Amino acid sequence: MSSTTTGQRIVVLGAGYAGLTAAKGAARRHAVTLVAPEDRLLHRVRRHETAAGRGRDWPAVSELTHGLPVTHRRARAVGLDPAARRVRLDDGTGLEYDTLVYALGSRTAWHGVPGAEQHAYSAERATELRRRIDTAERPGTLAVVGGGATGIELATELAEAHPRWKVRIVASGQVGGVYSARGRAHVRRVLARLGVAVHENTTVTEVTPNGLRTTAGPLGADVTVWAASLEVHPLAAEAGLAVDEHGRALVDDRLRSVSHPDVHVIGDAAAVTVPGAGTLRMGCATALPQGRYLGGLLAGRTTEPFAFRYVVQCVSLGRRDGLLQVVGADDSMRPTVFTGTAGRLAKAAIVTAVLHSLK
Template structure:
């Protein structure tokens, strides 16, 4: 009788199936599917992939593709577990999900992403819509349809960043009978080249969006918002896009986090307090030479792939390489047939190169198209690095060797 005991498999648990988490799971599982010593399990609250880049379209009733996470994982060998993560125990190396199952890990990839920061302003959580999920977007779409059928209504978009601008333009174009008011601390397009900002301002004016830049919302009410100077802006619906926050799970687990609750990482994307935990995407505070990366889809997929390769190098007894990333562009939709693409230096500062109008819209649609082809390529071959679909430059994912 053979008394040989097979070695226990190394368990890699990936939390969150956004752009970063799904990239990590697919890349790691695809590279190790012929090995019997490692298992990859991906945990997510839903079994469909959320294209957050397109939620402003969902909010106006436009149909977008539905991508099944199990289908995206098919053929890689990775397992999928549906459930909300409720606790992480980095000492016991376990994760608890909402049906009280406890999942064990040897290496954890933490990619639970971010949501709109509705806690920053009184009333936002109770009275404002968000674009955190397809369900949230669908609720807003229903509200906008009812206002349109009524024949009039005012929609306030709180937050003049990229999400706020895209949402305001999309709502104004899709529902021309509604009054759309965009309010934010900064002017829309702040930090872009003057030519990009001029086109953006003209597009918002053409769509009839009323812009209030340089002002702050101090309270969201059931029927409007209050500004810092005491002015009250009536509204039939409020969409909140100002700032993001991450779930408190990492901080509650004792991981070192920054002031926004993001996991602080070393240069290889490992938690500085728990090196068997990697943090990716919006959930991570990743420092580069120009500062801490801000959460965008440009950086999400590269962080996921890098974490996968770093795990493989570590398991092979090698030191993982540093993660290095630079921004490439800032594309902003202004409805379906107009856009601005601001090309950038690696630190995100604007270059003189700007694309506007229909060609910019086509460009943005190309680089933010369904991620299915990219994930499909990951399943078949190693990541090539270089330019990513959402426009980032990632220089250190060419090989796991």
Template sequence: MTGTRIVVLGAGYAGIAAATRAGRGRDVTLIAPESRFLHRVRGHETAAGLREHRPALAELLRGRSVTHLQAAVTRLDLTAGKVFTDTGDAVAYDTLVYALGSRTAWQDVPGAREHALDVARAEEVRRRIAAAPAHGTVAVVGGGPTGSELAAELAEAHPDLRVELLASGEVGGWLSDPGRRHVLRALDRLGVRRHEHTRVTAVGPAGLETEAGPLAADVVVWAASMTPHPLAAESGLTVTGQGQVVVDEYLRSVSHPEVHAIGDAASVTVPGVGTLRMGCATALPMGQYMGKRLLHGDSGPFSYRYVAQCLSLGRHDGLLQIVGPDDSMRPRVFTGTAGRLAKAGIVMGVRASLR
């Protein structure tokens, strides 16, 4: 590490983990607009009306030498080594950790941004569903892990609602055959109506337009995909076509080595594993590695191996999908109570891992 002024941008899984570990012995400035941590992997629970899990950042940073500047980053001056914020601050750095993560990708679908709810706004989703008519319809767009978990949770918590799950491909299509079969059985049991290979073409105040025709809905929740924050590309960092910062084996920007990128913001390729996917499972280890590197300065290259993927399918069912080190599917799965407990244990461990 060069210099002493360490600035971390972003208070997601990667940013918090990096700041809390580095803050054990180094002075760190954390810049993020939130006052509470956004626990994305539990957002579906909040949306369904269960207790919200959003600890205060002050609680997570307690006992660490971390100053939280509550502001949004508006510009980076990579030449001068400064971060500019919407509060008018200009913060100088010697080492910058770029962990601004990802945001909902609206995929240029007309009306989606105006009429659909971002899945990350779980509390607003909960309020909108509570205000929906009795026996109304909620449409969840996205057949990946987030959409599948959300549809299952909503259907179980609100059996009077009609939950429609739309996917451009197959729901659970990324899983092994046994894993996908279990997810489909669980959704069918909960009464979720699936629309596979159905592309949404527009969203309006009364519902969706799809290639298969219109679908009326009182609430539309967008859980289709995520895209990196655009600031990296705008600032002149070398990025991929998707907008992730290209980094070396130490998670340093290949164009600006005083800048490190972690979490969803970074394109990280590990030998023997490949390019890591976005998500908490990879963001948290990156943050832990970076925090230790900032603190001690002697860490070797970043390494990572996948072990499993997990889904909650309501409060009484779940799936633990065993994967290879490269995230390839293995036929072995744990379902039902075993899957649910595995998912619950992993999620509960995330908060402790942040510190």
């Protein structure tokens, strides 16, 4: 422990955007134990590039925390006892804390669809998906389930990287339905240009080794990618923290659990409500500011409540195109969009800034 740190035991669960940022900020004043099984940053907003074989190794956690009093425990939290202020790890050991930062994020939700988890690749398995496509005897049909940003990015990236494959995107509602009319229209144009077949208002009822069963009939697929939605890890609810109907921990304006104030919850795992913005959606755009704020709060650099407002949403559309959608402070769509090269460069700049902020 450096001479500038206190004796307070701070444990951070999760080394994603929120957890890493909070750990680095808190380490300006405290010694921090960061618990995460990964040795490298999981650069989630670029998993579609990994799936298409265009990704690279992201920085090691040790590199991102170099020079700071942060101890990285490569383990997974499997139990939490708030009364004893103790975390149980999957290596059979435990950690006691004075302050806990819970930043376990979210994961792909399968929604109980038969065969989905067994026969589909989630974004978390992007490397396996890349190998499956690269080792196929011949090109086939690839189905992406999910019409949100993750599904759109995967469909466009894969279609561009593998033009001999037939790619289809399947959505229970509209593809890109969250965006403005101009934004949705641009997404549809790019999908058409890349030859991606669009199946909207089509709910998947089962995933099989040979494709999908849907409310609109069967759809063949040699490879299925599942990008329907996200869910939080159940650990917070299992430990008795107050959560909402989605399992996200309820927090106050300092990002403290409303039921256990010695536990701060940030990122996708937290239901953060901000005046003027509402309850924040999951994503890098909200996780990083929360981590930055909490790091400052724990280091004593701020005492103000957490504040946030939305500015834009962005989505990659292959390597040559993108969409930057201007939004209001409450994330409501505005008519203004930037597309094509401007949209691509804006998205690339934002993603690069994310990485630089972590360094």
